[in-house]
Amino acid sequence: MNIYLYIFVMAVTTYLVRALPLTLLKKPIRSRFVRSFLHYVPTACLTAMTFPAILYATDHVVSGAAGLAVGVLLAFKKQSLIIVAAASCAAVFITEQMIALL
Amino acid sequence: MRIKEYLAGMKAGMPVCVGYFSVSFGFGAMAVAQGLSVWNTVLISATNLTSAGQFAGLTVIAAGAAIIEMILTQLVINSRYALMSLALGQRLGPEVGVGKRLIAAFFNTDEVFALAMARQKLSVSFLVGAGTVAALGWTGGTALGALAGSVLPLSVRMALGVMLYGMFIAIVVPQAREEKPMLLSMLLALVFSCLFAWVPVLSGVSAGITVVICTVAAAAICALVFPVEQEGAQ
Numbered sequence: 141m142n143i144y145l146y147i148f149v150m151a152v153t154t155y156l157v158r159a160l161p162l163t164l165l166k167k168p169i170r171s172r173f174v175r176s177f178l179h180y181v182p183t184a185c186l187t188a189m190t191f192p193a194i195l196y197a198t199d200h201v202v203s204g205a206a207g208l209a210v211g212v213l214l215a216f217k218k219q220s221l222i223i224v225a226a227a228s229c230a231a232v233f234i235t236e237q238m239i240a241l242l
Numbered sequence: 243m244r245i246k247e248y249l250a251g252m253k254a255g256m257p258v259c260v261g262y263f264s265v266s267f268g269f270g271a272m273a274v275a276q277g278l279s280v281w282n283t284v285l286i287s288a289t290n291l292t293s294a295g296q297f298a299g300l301t302v303i304a305a306g307a308a309i310i311e312m313i314l315t316q317l318v319i320n321s322r323y324a325l326m327s328l329a330l331g332q333r334l335g336p337e338v339g340v341g342k343r344l345i346a347a348f349f350n351t352d353e354v355f356a357l358a359m360a361r362q363k364l365s366v367s368f369l370v371g372a373g374t375v376a377a378l379g380w381t382g383g384t385a386l387g388a389l390a391g392s393v394l395p396l397s398v399r400m401a402l403g404v405m406l407y408g409m410f411i412a413i414v415v416p417q418a419r420e421e422k423p424m425l426l427s428m429l430l431a432l433v434f435s436c437l438f439a440w441v442p443v444l445s446g447v448s449a450g451i452t453v454v455i456c457t458v459a460a461a462a463i464c465a466l467v468f469p470v471e472q473e474g475a476q
Contacts, residue, residue: 143282149309150299151289153316154323159347162327163340169328176465178325180427181457182352183417184464185319186294186410187431188456192439193449194407198400207404208411215415222264228408229268233401 203235244367251357251371258353258372259379266380268405269296270387275399276304280388287384291351291377295320297406302450315450318457326355333364342366349373352413423468430460 169175195204210231214224266287273283278300290296298315327350331343346366354376358369391399418425434456438444447455 146303147286149312150316153313154290154292154295154320157320158323158327158350159344161324162331162343162347172469173465176470177461179470180461180464182322183414183424183427184431184460185457186414187428188435188453190407190410191432191435197403211408211411212415215412218416221409221412224412225405225408228404229401232404236397
C-alpha cells in the first residue's frame with residue numbers, strides 16, 4: 141500500500157483527535173467513566189507497546205531484557221527521561237557486545 | 243500573535259526541544275532500519291508530532307496492515323490528547339477563536355500541554371512558541387537519526403532502537419510507583435500484552451490491534467475499579 145496514504149491517514153487522525161475537542165467541545169466531560177478511562181489510557185498504552193516488544197527489539201532476548209531492567213531501575217529512582225532512555229540503549233549495546241565476545 | 247508571548251513560549255520549550263531531539267533520533271534510526279526512506283520518516287515526524295502514535299504507526303506500516311488498523315491504533319493511542327485538548331480548551335477560555343484553537347491543537351503534545359497548563363496566564367502565542375521549538379527538536383532529531391541510521395554500525399542502531407521504549411519506561415514507572423491505580427493499569431496492560439504475545443491463538447492478532455485491545459481493556463477495568471474524581475477542576 142502507498143506509504144503516503146498511511147502517513148496522511150496517520151497525521152489526519154492524530155490531528156483530529158487533538159483539534160475536535162479543542163474546537164467543538166467547550167463543555168467539560170460529564171461521564172466519570174469516560175474521564176477515568178482517558179486518565180488510564182497513557183499508562184496502559186505505553187506498557188502494552190513496551191512489553192514484551194522490547195525483548196524482541198534486539199538480536200538477543202537477553203540484551204532487550206537488560207535494557208528493560210536498567211530502564212525500569214533508573215525510572216523507579218526517578219531519573220530524567222533522557223537518562224533512562226540513554227542508559228537503556230547503553231545496556232543493550234554493552235550486552236550485545238558481551239554476547240559477541242562469548 | 244504576540245511576539246513577546248511567543249518568545250517566552252520558545253524559551254520555556256527549549257528543554258522539551260532537547261529531550262525530543264534525543265528521543266526522536268531513536269525513532270529516525272528505527273524507521274530507516276524498518277525500510278522507510280529518510281524523507282518519509284521526517285515527513286511522519288513533521289506531520290504527527292507524537293511519540294507513541296508514530297511508533298505504533300511505524301509498526302502498522304512495516305506490517306503493511308489495513309488502513310482501518312492505522313486509524314484505530316492512532317485513535318486509541320492518541321486518545322489522551324483528546325482529554326488534554328479538552329482541558330486546554332477550558333483553560334484558553336471562550337474569547338479564543340476557532341482559528342487559533344486549530345493552530346494550538348497541532349502542538350498539543352504531552353510536554354507542551356504540561357508547559358501550557360503551568361503557565362499563569364495562558365495565551366495561544368505562548369503555546370505555539372513552545373510548540374514550535376518542540377516540533378523543531380522532534381523533526382530535527384528524526385532527520386539526524388534517519389540519516390545516521392544508514393551510516394552507524396548495526397550494533398549502535400540496534401541499541402538506539404530501544405530508546406523509545408526507554409522513554410516509555412521513564413514515563414510509566416514513576417507514575418506506577420506513586421499511584422496504586424496506575425500500577426494496576428500498568429500490570430493489567432502487561433498481562434494482556436503478554437497473553438497476546440505468547441498464547442498461540444492470540445499471537446496471530448496484529449501488533450496494532452493488540453495494543454488497542456490491551457489499552458482499552460486495562461483502562462476500562464481501572465476506570466471501573468478506581469474511578470477518577472473531577473480532574474483538573476479549577
